[in-house]
Amino acid sequence: MPTFGKPIPHDSATGHVTGSALFIDDCPPMSGELFVDFVGAPCASGVIKRIDVSKALSAPGVAAVLTHEDIPGRNLWGPIFHDEPILVADRISYLHQPVAIIAAESREAARAARSLVTIEVDEDKPILTIDEAIERESFLASPLKIERGDVESALASAPHTLSGVFRNKGQEQFYLESQAAIAYPGEDGQVRVVSSTQNPTETQIVLAEVLGVPMSRVVCECKRMGGGFGGKETQSVPAACFAALVAMRTGRSARVVYTKDDDMHITGKRHAYRTGYRVGFDEDGRVLAVDFDFVSDGGAFCDLSTSVLERTLLHSDNAYYLPTARLRGWIARTNTPPNTAFRGFGGPQAIIAIEAIMSDIAHALGRDPADIRRINLYGEAPRNVTPYGQIVRDHVIVETADRIRQTSNYDTRRRAAMDFNARSKTHLKGVAMTPVKFGISFTTRFLNQGNALVNVYEDGSVQVSTGGTEMGQGLNVKIRQIVADEFGIAVERVQMMTTSTEKNANTSPTAASASTDLNGTAAANACEEIKARMAQFAATLLAAPQRGLTAEPAAIRFADDHVHDERDPSQRIAFTKFCHAARRARVDLGARGFYATPGVDFNRQTGQGSPFLYYTTGAAVAEVTIDRFTGATVVDRIDVLMDIGRSINPGVDRGQIIGGFVQGMGWCTTEDLCYDARGELLSHSPTTYKIPDITDIPAVFNVDTIGNPRHVVNIRRSKAVGEPPLMLGICVWAAVKEALNAQSKNGPVALPAPATGEVVLMTLAGIRNGLCHAAGAGSVGV
Numbered sequence: 116m117p118t119f120g121k122p123i124p125h126d127s128a129t130g131h132v133t134g135s136a137l138f139i140d141d142c143p144p145m146s147g148e149l150f151v152d153f154v155g156a157p158c159a160s161g162v163i164k165r166i167d168v169s170k171a172l173s174a175p176g177v178a179a180v181l182t183h184e185d186i187p188g189r190n191l192w193g194p195i196f197h198d199e200p201i202l203v204a205d206r207i208s209y210l211h212q213p214v215a216i217i218a219a220e221s222r223e224a225a226r227a228a229r230s231l232v233t234i235e236v237d238e239d240k241p242i243l244t245i246d247e248a249i250e251r252e253s254f255l256a257s258p259l260k261i262e263r264g265d266v267e268s269a270l271a272s273a274p275h276t277l278s279g280v281f282r283n284k285g286q287e288q289f290y291l292e293s294q295a296a297i298a299y300p301g302e303d304g305q306v307r308v309v310s311s312t313q314n315p316t317e318t319q320i321v322l323a324e325v326l327g328v329p330m331s332r333v334v335c336e337c338k339r340m341g342g343g344f345g346g347k348e349t350q351s352v353p354a355a356c357f358a359a360l361v362a363m364r365t366g367r368s369a370r371v372v373y374t375k376d377d378d379m380h381i382t383g384k385r386h387a388y389r390t391g392y393r394v395g396f397d398e399d400g401r402v403l404a405v406d407f408d409f410v411s412d413g414g415a416f417c418d419l420s421t422s423v424l425e426r427t428l429l430h431s432d433n434a435y436y437l438p439t440a441r442l443r444g445w446i447a448r449t450n451t452p453p454n455t456a457f458r459g460f461g462g463p464q465a466i467i468a469i470e471a472i473m474s475d476i477a478h479a480l481g482r483d484p485a486d487i488r489r490i491n492l493y494g495e496a497p498r499n500v501t502p503y504g505q506i507v508r509d510h511v512i513v514e515t516a517d518r519i520r521q522t523s524n525y526d527t528r529r530r531a532a533m534d535f536n537a538r539s540k541t542h543l544k545g546v547a548m549t550p551v552k553f554g555i556s557f558t559t560r561f562l563n564q565g566n567a568l569v570n571v572y573e574d575g576s577v578q579v580s581t582g583g584t585e586m587g588q589g590l591n592v593k594i595r596q597i598v599a600d601e602f603g604i605a606v607e608r609v610q611m612m613t614t615s616t617e618k619n620a621n622t623s624p625t626a627a628s629a630s631t632d633l634n635g636t637a638a639a640n641a642c643e644e645i646k647a648r649m650a651q652f653a654a655t656l657l658a659a660p661q662r663g664l665t666a667e668p669a670a671i672r673f674a675d676d677h678v679h680d681e682r683d684p685s686q687r688i689a690f691t692k693f694c695h696a697a698r699r700a701r702v703d704l705g706a707r708g709f710y711a712t713p714g715v716d717f718n719r720q721t722g723q724g725s726p727f728l729y730y731t732t733g734a735a736v737a738e739v740t741i742d743r744f745t746g747a748t749v750v751d752r753i754d755v756l757m758d759i760g761r762s763i764n765p766g767v768d769r770g771q772i773i774g775g776f777v778q779g780m781g782w783c784t785t786e787d788l789c790y791d792a793r794g795e796l797l798s799h800s801p802t803t804y805k806i807p808d809i810t811d812i813p814a815v816f817n818v819d820t821i822g823n824p825r826h827v828v829n830i831r832r833s834k835a836v837g838e839p840p841l842m843l844g845i846c847v848w849a850a851v852k853e854a855l856n857a858q859s860k861n862g863p864v865a866l867p868a869p870a871t872g873e874v875v876l877m878t879l880a881g882i883r884n885g886l887c888h889a890a891g892a893g894s895v896g897v
Contacts, residue, residue, distance in 0.1 A: 122766025155211030176224030188327030269404030273395025292341025345456030545854030554727030565633030582622025641708025733757030746876030779844020
């Protein structure tokens, strides 16, 4: 029976529950294996005068201490620009930036030796905020721009305008398994690194450059990760380098596992943004023009900031048609760890900004925000073209918004919330609906490729290797289902193998929500190649000239663990028996499949093109209750409706929708990154950084999908589901904003993200004092 559309459990589900699923630090140490730690910079900005490692070298149990001088190849690395040192050579760019590596016989010995390394520094004044970077003209890379129409003329002629500044902070990925890697030295300068990484090929590339060897001498493997969320797309690389440098220097295997504190201190996060905006609209609330100036906090080095900012510009419309738009972006350089990929990859920062605008337009006109959102949604031509020129095809955006408004009983509940607010002296309620339209593909064209190795064995079992990595999102089980259905066999007969650059070379990171699209299609293509050979052989076995059946490969079918000729289904061969015979007939039962996403092309110079294969869309409604005296927010109910095409695995997809939504809700409401005047992260553990937990989940959480027969472009007509639901978590923030807006008599509140209890309380105080914005959040005017 086909496995498509069945909620088959995640590959490691049992292993996760029982503890038998192996992560990096579960791997037994090799004999003589070394434990590796690092020494961080003592300040956020300055120049190193001297590094003294002599005391650390003589400490008990220490086998090696390495600095930048001990790197045999290139010290600088970066996924786009080579601007970040593996180990600081002279200028310190952020607090705790790695300066030296310590290898010892035990973790305790390595940790103890950290304090014995002396680093003398000429310290200078760091840049720690976006505003400071703007004032000091400190930027990374070049600004980006997308423009359609004459914005200034459209704003000047618009009946109404709003302007202001929206601010959002970053977000910690908070994967449960910290950055980790083990390096095993081999013969002839070879090294094998097992890494908790979303990007084995990038790790392989950088390791080769740092070690000064060809890529062919480096193998990077990843069995699974204990979470990633984008934080292991690039920033898993330094840990792998530390382990590999020690292994190659000492000839012993070497293990790096960051503590949670160290991990949060030195790894990048979701980018904070300062977004200036102007918007013009008519009497009905229809947007006529938008002018966005995005400034992201890139941190000390570029990392992926240019690509993140590009996706911000590409999602500044969210699900709304903007007839005239100017979208500009800059990357602030600050003395903080370089910020990086995070689920949504720049999209959330743009989407929350335009959702704030939609809310404020409604408040300015005295209208229901759901009506303003509805009137601005993408529709049919000509209101179906993005500011960058891509046509939004085959969508059900309007149908989704209309259906969830009805099924969630939005209008009745909004009126009830308004009545409640008029009566209650202790609490406030807010109800809001927000949509999402998220582009699926890498915006860097060459990354839209995948390959897969499929081997069928003579007992009828199948091994599959791809460049995709499993971090809990269910990629592997979906690929198993695809392959099982290709051969018409039970999914239990398909085994996913460890991701390795030795088997799948030149692969893209597991990111951009596109990993099933890329790797699953590549695996299906490999299966088709194998089946074509199988069909040639099967046609001869099943031919029956006496019944008028000549050998016809096109008539061969693979189903129900058997092979048969569709012209005579009664004559069939068990798949196991068939594979045994095929091997003895010298039929090649293995293939490497490849897939390149068609039709994606974006011109960065003109800001025009089609960067996405398709869009995943949806809408959500949130209801919240706010304590007027503490600012504490409780999420009472969530309704989510998404177009995810034909689901390969509904159970996995439902988990991704719920998990992504809750993670987005956390970014918007509770996860607050706090730093001191030195650039020290104060909220660097679960005790001080509040991710959502089970008590934050609403009592009522409805999740559903909407059919879309028009979507046919992707494998099995499925759609990516990893990132888009995160942006729907913004509806919780929007509900808080609606509750606060209803209290304001002097214009809409400019509520920043995250809207923590403290921010909400200060906003309420500002409203009582006749102000219309939260402290530091900017101003809005009509």
